[in-house]
Amino acid sequence: MFSDSxxxxxxxxxxxxxxxxxxxxxxxxxxxxxxxxxxxxxxxCGKTSLLRMIAGHEEITDGDIFIGSxxxxxxxxxxxxxxxxxxxxxxxxxxxxxxxISFSLKIKGESSQKRYKEAMNFLEMVQMSGFENRYPxxxxxxxxxxxxxxxxxISKPKVLLLDEPLSALDPALRVRxxxxxxxxxxxxxxxxxxxxxxxxxxxALATTAVVMNNGVIxxxxxxxxxxxxxKSKFVAEFVGSHNIIKxxxxxxxxxxDKTKVSDNLSKNIKTGVRAKIADIxxxxxxxxxxxxxxxxxxxxxxxxxxxxxxxxxxxxxxFCHWDTKDLHELEY
Ligand code: ATP
Numbered sequence: 219m220f221s222d223s224x225x226x227x228x229x230x231x232x233x234x235x236x237x238x239x240x241x242x243x244x245x246x247x248x249x250x251x252x253x254x255x256x257x258x259x260x261x262x263c264g265k266t267s268l269l270r271m272i273a274g275h276e277e278i279t280d281g282d283i284f285i286g287s288x289x290x291x292x293x294x295x296x297x298x299x300x301x302x303x304x305x306x307x308x309x310x311x312x313x314x315x316x317x318x319i320s321f322s323l324k325i326k327g328e329s330s331q332k333r334y335k336e337a338m339n340f341l342e343m344v345q346m347s348g349f350e351n352r353y354p355x356x357x358x359x360x361x362x363x364x365x366x367x368x369x370x371x372i373s374k375p376k377v378l379l380l381d382e383p384l385s386a387l388d389p390a391l392r393v394r395x396x397x398x399x400x401x402x403x404x405x406x407x408x409x410x411x412x413x414x415x416x417x418x419x420x421x422a423l424a425t426t427a428v429v430m431n432n433g434v435i436x437x438x439x440x441x442x443x444x445x446x447x448x449k450s451k452f453v454a455e456f457v458g459s460h461n462i463i464k465x466x467x468x469x470x471x472x473x474x475d476k477t478k479v480s481d482n483l484s485k486n487i488k489t490g491v492r493a494k495i496a497d498i499x500x501x502x503x504x505x506x507x508x509x510x511x512x513x514x515x516x517x518x519x520x521x522x523x524x525x526x527x528x529x530x531x532x533x534x535x536x537f538c539h540w541d542t543k544d545l546h547e548l549e550y
Contacts, residue, residue, distance in 0.1 A: 224286040225251040225376050227272070227409055232281035234267045241267045243433035244281065249426065251376075252407045254400065256420035259430035260456065265413045266381060268430075272411065273302045273379050285376050296325075301375035305382040307366035309354040315365050316341070316350040322373045340368040343402070360391045367399075371406070378403075380412040384419060396422055417457050421445060429453050446473075449549050461516045462548075463540075469548045474519035476544040479507055480537045481529065490539025491516070495532050509538050 227249040234242035242264040249255045257265040270276035272283055274295035283290045290298050301322075309318050317324075320337035328336075341347055344364035354362060363383065370378055383399070384392045400423050403410045414420055420427045421441040429436045429444065429452075436456075437449045448454035451462055454471035461472045478490075493509035493516060500523060507518045507530060516538050530536065 225409070226284075226286060227251075227255075227377050227411065228282075228284040229268070229272075230282045230284070232268065232271060232283060233279045234264065234271060234276065235279045241433055242271075242279075245430075245433075245435050246281075247428060247435065247438055249377075249409055249411060251409055253425045254403050254410045254412065254423055256424035256427045257411065257413045257430060258415070258417060258420040258424075258427050258456075259436075260415060263430040264433045265415075265430050269302075269379050269381055269411065269413050272298075272377070273300055274298055275302070296322075299376040300379055301370040301373050301377075302379045302381065303366050303370040303383050305385060307354075307362045307386075309362060309366060309369070311354050313353075314350065315346070315352050315354075315357070318354070318365055319368045319372055321369065336372060337368070340372050341365075343371075344368045359387050360395060363387065363395060367402070371408075375408065377409045377411060380410060382413055382415070384414075385416075392419075399423065421457070429456065431456075447546055451548050451550070454548060459519065463516075463545060464514075465545060465547065470545040471548055472540050472545055474506070474517045476540060477516060477518040478539050479509070479518045479520070479530070480539060481534065482537065489542050489545075490537055492535060493538050495530055495534050495536060497532060498530065507536075509536060 230246050231244045232242060233240065233244045257268060259265050267276060271278045274290065274293060278291050285299050310321065313321065316334065316337050319340055320333035323333040323336060338350065341350055344367055346361065346364050349361065357365065384395055387395055396419060412423060424441050426438060427441055427444050428438050431452050437444060437453050444453065444457055448457055448460065448471050451469055454460040454462060459474050461474060461477055463470050463472050491511060493511040495507060496510040497508040499506040499508065504519055504521050505523050507520060509516050509518070518538065
């Protein structure tokens with residue numbers, strides 16, 4: 219089976235087993251050239267195994283992986299047209315920044331003049347000009363990340379594979395580097411496949427998010443659809459910011475920011491429940507009111523923090539309600 223669109227990444231019925239254990243259970247999807255694809259899921263769901271099979275660092279047990287019409291299965295990592303950026307950056311400690319970046323060109327036998335020129339261009343692209351003679355242990359985490367990115371990009375891959383690239387950074391830097399990564403991807407128009415367990419990261423970065431659970435795909439969608447129309451209970455819970463409400467024989471998701479709180483218990487609203495405030499979490503520009511009754515916990519996310527402080531206290535009985543149009547029925 220061949221994909222006819224040049225440079226699209228296609229995963230076809232791919233399985234990965236380690237001994238008797240099936241880590242990836244025959245999954246298929248396509249990433250169109252130039253997309254920012256995030257593989258998202260909890261620890262152990264199989265996302266790194268899949269990324270490593272695309273990169274050629276792990277053998278494919280069954281199935282096929284293509285870039286355009288090129289079948290990757292039996293190719294070496296260097297022959298695939300992919301490049302990998304590792305979680306711990308994997309910079310060579312004994313090589314300077316410029317030698318780290320130009321390493322793959324050296325392997326290809328490029329002249330030192332060409333290597334230097336090319337590496338300097340990429341150094342500038344990641345805003346690290348002036349650092350060419352430093353060694354990795356003389357760089358901050360964010361700087362190492364930029365160097366690793368330049369090193370991965372210099373081989374001009376068709377698909378850049380990123381394994382939790384932001385996880386080693388502190389929270390403020392993570393958000394800044396996240397923006398830079400997205401802008402760079404947009405400018406370069408290279409397909410990025412980025413593994414993360416952070417739903418916030420995936421929602422912020424992805425044009426397409428692939429949510430995995432237990433070796434299978436739960437949902438492939440745009441971040442907006444993932445958030446507004448989760449297909450399953452798992453996706454609604456994993457993406458976060460949703461309550462799961464029992465409706466009829468099944469369940470519906472209800473966005474926490476669409477969940478309302480009223481202290482007028484006599485109000486005749488049918489779509490709601492009585493509950494007690496168990497806690498209020500202040501998050502600066504918003505707050506989460508956590509309400510509990512004997513059946514469930516429901517959380518309302520509200521913007522008007524000052525109002526909450528005056529009107530609501532822990533232990534107060536309230537009416538927690540919603541518009542039926544805001545309930546989204548879950549398939550499973
Ligand atoms: P994390 O976010 O923790 O990295 P992940 O979703 O990337 O998790 P994988 O690393 O792909 O998950 O692992 C999927 C499953 O396969 C896990 O249960 C893991 O223990 C198992 N696994 C991974 N590598 C091996 C291996 N070399 N031998 C045996 N089992 C493995």
